[in-house]
Amino acid sequence: xxxxxxxxxxxxxxxxxxxxxxxxxxxxxxxxxxxxxxxxxxxxxx
Amino acid sequence: xxxxxxxxxxxxxxxxxxxxxxxxxxxxxxxxxxxxxxxxxxxxxxxxxxxxxxxxxxxxxxxxxxxxxxxxxxxxxxxxxxxxxxxxxxxxxxxxxxxxxxxxxxxxxxxxxxxxxxxxxxxxxxxxxxxxxxxxxxxxxxxxxxxxxxxxxxxxxxxxxxxxxxxxxxxxxxxxxxxxxxxxxxxxxxxxxxxxxxxxxxxxxxxxxxxxxxxxxxxxxxxxxxxxxxxxxxxxxxxxx
Numbered sequence: 001x002x003x004x005x006x007x008x009x010x011x012x013x014x015x016x017x018x019x020x021x022x023x024x025x026x027x028x029x030x031x032x033x034x035x036x037x038x039x040x041x042x043x044x045x046x
Numbered sequence: 047x048x049x050x051x052x053x054x055x056x057x058x059x060x061x062x063x064x065x066x067x068x069x070x071x072x073x074x075x076x077x078x079x080x081x082x083x084x085x086x087x088x089x090x091x092x093x094x095x096x097x098x099x100x101x102x103x104x105x106x107x108x109x110x111x112x113x114x115x116x117x118x119x120x121x122x123x124x125x126x127x128x129x130x131x132x133x134x135x136x137x138x139x140x141x142x143x144x145x146x147x148x149x150x151x152x153x154x155x156x157x158x159x160x161x162x163x164x165x166x167x168x169x170x171x172x173x174x175x176x177x178x179x180x181x182x183x184x185x186x187x188x189x190x191x192x193x194x195x196x197x198x199x200x201x202x203x204x205x206x207x208x209x210x211x212x213x214x215x216x217x218x219x220x221x222x223x224x225x226x227x228x229x230x231x232x233x234x235x236x237x238x239x240x241x242x243x244x245x246x247x248x249x250x251x252x253x254x255x256x257x258x259x260x261x262x263x264x265x266x267x268x269x270x271x272x273x274x275x276x277x278x279x280x281x282x283x284x285x286x287x
Contacts, residue, residue, distance in 0.1 A: 005159045007094040014155040015083060018101035018148055022075075022256065025144045026068070029263040036270035043277040 053269055056130055064262045071255030078249035086245060098156040100245050104253035105149040109177060110212055112142020112257070116184065117209035120202035130265070132198045135205055136188045137264035141257050143181035150174055161225055169222030173215040180208045 082100035089096035119135035122128055153171070154164045165171065188201040219228045238246065 007159050010155050010159050011083070011094055011097045014098040014101055014152045015079065017151050017155070018105070019079070021144060021148050021151075022253075025141060025260060026072075026256065029140070029260045029267070033263040033267040033270070036267040036274070040270040040274040040277070043274040043281075 053130065053273075057266070057269070060262045060266055064259055064266070067255045067259035067262065071252050071257075071259055074248055074252030075256060076252075078245045078252050082245040082249065086241060089242070092160055095156055095160055096242065098152055099242070100249045102149060102152040102156060103246060104250045105145040105152065106174070107250060108253055108257050109142060109146030109149050109174065110215055111254070112138050112145060113177060113180070113205075113208060113212055115261070116142065116205040117212075120205035123202050124199060124206070130269075132202065133265050133268045134261065135202065136268060137261045139181055139185050139188065140264060141260040143178065143185065145253075145257070146174060146178045146181060150178060166225050168224040168226050169218035170215065170226035173211060173218045177211055177215060180211060184208065 079100060082097050086097060086100075088094050092099075115138040116135045119131045119138065122131035123135065150171070153174075157166070158164050184201060184204055187204055188198075190196070191198055191201050219226050
């Protein structure tokens with residue numbers, strides 16, 4: 001029996017995972033960088 | 047090259063380069079994915095799922111590119127002892143891991159309607175999965191080395207040894223020609239139709255710029271942590287002295 005798969009469901013899932021994963025990585029890296037740089041500036045007494 | 051290994055000079059460049067790479071990367075990637083999602087016609091064989099390749103191919107290349115960057119930075123660290131090279135290798139590991147994971151997930155999603163299966167122990171898929179495990183091991187090793195005060199040469203040597211997997215991934219579709227198709231783009235020629243090649247190359251360029259921006263962000267974070275700790279240690283010594 002042949003399965004009836006809607007290819008668009010797979011395209012949407014791949015785009016959702018790819019875009020969310022990339023944005024999450026950018027956001028996490030940005031927050032880590034800002035937090036570390038603020039801590040360094042605080043340690044320097046700025 | 048020695049000039050760029052100076053943390054002060056690195057920071058003066060990274061401060062303006064990070065937002066520039068990030069903005070350009072997000073713009074190019076946004077245009078490429080919009081183009082690929084809405085304006086590219088369905089492929090004769092793959093149908094609509096061809097659109098997944100605009101995500102899958104760049105993440106695959108950057109998964110391999112990330113480990114190549116780790117290997118190059120490790121050589122620079124081991125030979126010239128540039129501390130920034132060690133930071134660059136560590137900074138490339140997380141985006142490399144994320145892009146390898148995205149490559150495997152999007153490939154699996156593509157494989158279900160195209161091959162009829164989510165996963166197969168094909169040479170290319172298996173060697174990419176090995177790369178994901180290598181990234182996880184490298185990240186854990188680099189963190190443990192820092193925490194335990196072990197020489198950063200150990201993760202650098204691991205980074206070099208792990209590079210053996212890169213040519214294996216690259217040649218896997220030729221050596222074990224199972225389900226994954228052979229290379230579509232080789233040096234100087236492409237088997238991909240121009241309608242698909244445009245958004246694909248744009249997507250590769252965009253994701254590469256994002257990768258560069260993330261590496262810079264993570265290098266800046268690692269450098270700031272080292273500088274803050276050094277400052278606090280110096281202050282503690284002054285108080286004790």
